[in-house]
Amino acid sequence: MREQEKDCERILFSAEEIAAEVKKAAAWLDERYEGCEPIAISVLKGSVIFFCDLVRAMKTPVQMDFMTLSSYGGGTSSTGMPKIVMDLSASVEGRDVLLVEDIVDSGHTLVKLKQLLSGRGAKSFTVVSLLDKPSRREVDVKADYSCFTVGNEFIVGYGLDYDQRYRNLPFIGVLKREIYEK
Numbered sequence: 001m002r003e004q005e006k007d008c009e010r011i012l013f014s015a016e017e018i019a020a021e022v023k024k025a026a027a028w029l030d031e032r033y034e035g036c037e038p039i040a041i042s043v044l045k046g047s048v049i050f051f052c053d054l055v056r057a058m059k060t061p062v063q064m065d066f067m068t069l070s071s072y073g074g075g076t077s078s079t080g081m082p083k084i085v086m087d088l089s090a091s092v093e094g095r096d097v098l099l100v101e102d103i104v105d106s107g108h109t110l111v112k113l114k115q116l117l118s119g120r121g122a123k124s125f126t127v128v129s130l131l132d133k134p135s136r137r138e139v140d141v142k143a144d145y146s147c148f149t150v151g152n153e154f155i156v157g158y159g160l161d162y163d164q165r166y167r168n169l170p171f172i173g174v175l176k177r178e179i180y181e182k
């Protein structure tokens, strides 16, 4: 057992369950992007593990780019004011953009990204998110495709962190309250 697994009260989605959903998401994207070569954007850092698995499961050729946005700071809830920490390296003008997120929570990050990228002239914009947490939504926005819907629990693993830790757990687990209420 991994040391950090003990900090989870339970496993919500196993590595196998995640892999099966990633495959389905990739098939959905392959159908949508037939004949296209989109720019796949990983919104760092949370989406990086999902992104790497997703693009490798896709048959569609993609170009890859990365953007770092931050909304949580060191806490457990969104500040509602995502900031660009690192921008894309290439232009999205006239391109099909596939935005890959780990979670849509309040929705502020997604709204900001949609405004930003459509302002830069993206031809189309598709959002795939590993997780959807609709109970916490503050703005009316959602991903075009979500692998899992989750309740209002503090989850970590498969890219998701608490205070920059737990991202490399291969599953998604619910963090014990005593860890973040210390």
Ligand code: PRP
Binding pocket: 043, 044, 045, 046, 047, 069, 070, 071, 072, 073, 078, 082, 101, 102, 103, 104, 105, 106, 107, 108, 109, 110, 160, 161
């Ligand atoms: C998380 C997550 C999303 C965003 C979603 O990023 O990766 O980008 O929050 O929250 P929202 O819907 O409330 O805007 P975070 O700022 O925690 O950075 P990280 O990806 O580096 O963990």
